[in-house]
Amino acid sequence: MAKKIKLDDKTQAFQKLVEDLCGQNTAKCDQCGTCSGGCPFVEDMDITPAELMRKVMLGQEDVLESETMWICATCNTCTVRCPRKLDVSKIAEALRQIRLRNEIDQLDIGKISREEIKELPQIALIAALRKLSS
Amino acid sequence: MKIPYFPGCSLKTYASGFEKSAIAAGKALDIELVELPRWNCCGVVSSLTKDDLMHHLAPVRNLMRLSDMKTSGLADEDKRLLVLCSMCMNTFKRTNLKVRENSEDLATLNDFMYLEEAKYDGSVDIVHFLELLKEYGFDKISESVNTSLAGLKVAPYYGCMLIRPKEVGIDDAEEPTIFENLISSLGAEPVSWHAKNQCCGSYLTVNKQDTVIKLTRRILDNAQQEKADVIVTSCPLCAFNLDSRQALLQETNPGFEPIPVLYFTQLMAIAFGLDAATYGFEKNKVDPMPLLNKKVFI
Ligand code: SF4
Ligand code: SF4
Numbered sequence: 525m526a527k528k529i530k531l532d533d534k535t536q537a538f539q540k541l542v543e544d545l546c547g548q549n550t551a552k553c554d555q556c557g558t559c560s561g562g563c564p565f566v567e568d569m570d571i572t573p574a575e576l577m578r579k580v581m582l583g584q585e586d587v588l589e590s591e592t593m594w595i596c597a598t599c600n601t602c603t604v605r606c607p608r609k610l611d612v613s614k615i616a617e618a619l620r621q622i623r624l625r626n627e628i629d630q631l632d633i634g635k636i637s638r639e640e641i642k643e644l645p646q647i648a649l650i651a652a653l654r655k656l657s658s
Numbered sequence: 659m660k661i662p663y664f665p666g667c668s669l670k671t672y673a674s675g676f677e678k679s680a681i682a683a684g685k686a687l688d689i690e691l692v693e694l695p696r697w698n699c700c701g702v703v704s705s706l707t708k709d710d711l712m713h714h715l716a717p718v719r720n721l722m723r724l725s726d727m728k729t730s731g732l733a734d735e736d737k738r739l740l741v742l743c744s745m746c747m748n749t750f751k752r753t754n755l756k757v758r759e760n761s762e763d764l765a766t767l768n769d770f771m772y773l774e775e776a777k778y779d780g781s782v783d784i785v786h787f788l789e790l791l792k793e794y795g796f797d798k799i800s801e802s803v804n805t806s807l808a809g810l811k812v813a814p815y816y817g818c819m820l821i822r823p824k825e826v827g828i829d830d831a832e833e834p835t836i837f838e839n840l841i842s843s844l845g846a847e848p849v850s851w852h853a854k855n856q857c858c859g860s861y862l863t864v865n866k867q868d869t870v871i872k873l874t875r876r877i878l879d880n881a882q883q884e885k886a887d888v889i890v891t892s893c894p895l896c897a898f899n900l901d902s903r904q905a906l907l908q909e910t911n912p913g914f915e916p917i918p919v920l921y922f923t924q925l926m927a928i929a930f931g932l933d934a935a936t937y938g939f940e941k942n943k944v945d946p947m948p949l950l951n952k953k954v955f956i
């Protein structure tokens with residue numbers, strides 16, 4: 525039996541914001557957990573990729589407080605395995621962008637020591653700065 | 659064959675051994691890598707939100723630069739751009755997908771760069787060196803082998819960017835074989851291992867070192883369980899995490915045995931019997947020479 529969940533205006537607006545940014549229809553998610561099962565980073569995340577998906581589906585804005593979107597490194601393991609052809613990495617990017625566009629950065633390059641910066645290759649630094657800072 | 663080639667930042671710096679060996683190995687197969695004029699950084703990672711065009715500028719600007727490479731006689735073609743770095747490949751291919759599917763986005767990007775001499779029309783294909791080698795023919799590659807690699811167990815490390823997502827991957831996302839085919843054609847033995855397409859932790863090496871160490875440990879352990887002598891990769895960021903980060907692993911795990919990590923082109927240069935100067939081992943952190951001296955240069 526189909527069950528409908530109706531979102532109020534605020535939650536709907538948040539869900540729409542994320543979905544518009546990344547072009548994903550979160551209502552398609554079955555919550556099968558395949559994404560979480562294969563995610564190599566899952567044990568370091570506070571909520572699993574499937575939970576991240578669920579929260580966006582329900583328009584729960586507190587998802588923005590989660591660490592998960594900053595840990596997802598777009599490895600795309602979940603992307604190629606999702607039976608519903610959804611892409612959690614794009615949801616994570618949309619959430620990061622919402623934060624970063626409000627200038628809430630995750631990476632403060634000033635806090636990394638000179639020695640470490642010297643040791644790090646530019647490919648790592650540029651990628652991290654682009655994904656984790658505004 | 660003279661093909662336009664995009665090196666990217668890493669190959670000009672700490673991954674210089676990748677470029678050096680690739681140019682030499684290409685030459686041995688009569689493939690000349692012609693550096694793209696006035697190239698710029700591709701941006702390393704692609705932008706995944708629909709409205710973020712800014713981060714597609716860098717790849718598109720590079721793709722504009724191919725326009726007169728053929729007419730000027732610099733290269734034999736101008737509709738394919740060869741890349742070596744897996745990250746660059748992924749970023750370029752994703753941008754290409756975006757602009758091919760959205761003509762308005764392409765027009766906006768072209769307009770933004772109105773001072774450039776050429777416009778980009780979406781017609782350039784991105785080709786990874788491994789794809790070009792496949793096209794050349796692995797059987798034919800075998801004919802250039804002069805140094806026997808028999809008995810050398812090589813673990814092909816695909817990581818993420820070469821094979822995922824499917825729209826940009828160069829092989830099957832779960833069971834790729836292109837690396838194994840190359841390794842076999844060079845006379846070495848490809849190792850079958852499950853960590854070959856597991857993530858190394860990528861750029862989190864900047865701010866989440868513990869996470870990255872955990873992931874690289876899993877990959878390195880699996881390679882060693884399967885008795886690999888060396889790991890090969892085509893990604894300078896994977897190489898950093900798997901090779902340079904072994905020093906940290908040794909500090910915290912005294913029993914840890916280091917394992918050399920090579921770019922696949924370095925293995926090619928060895929197999930082709932090229933001058934040792936072309937191997938470009940200066941930047942490899944775990945020195946592969948002791949192992950190679952024992953197993954290859956007997
Ligand atoms: S794998 Fe796809 S359908 Fe399954 S929980 Fe994850 S996002 Fe939802
Ligand atoms: S893309 Fe992100 S969420 Fe998906 S498996 Fe990789 S790290 Fe996990």
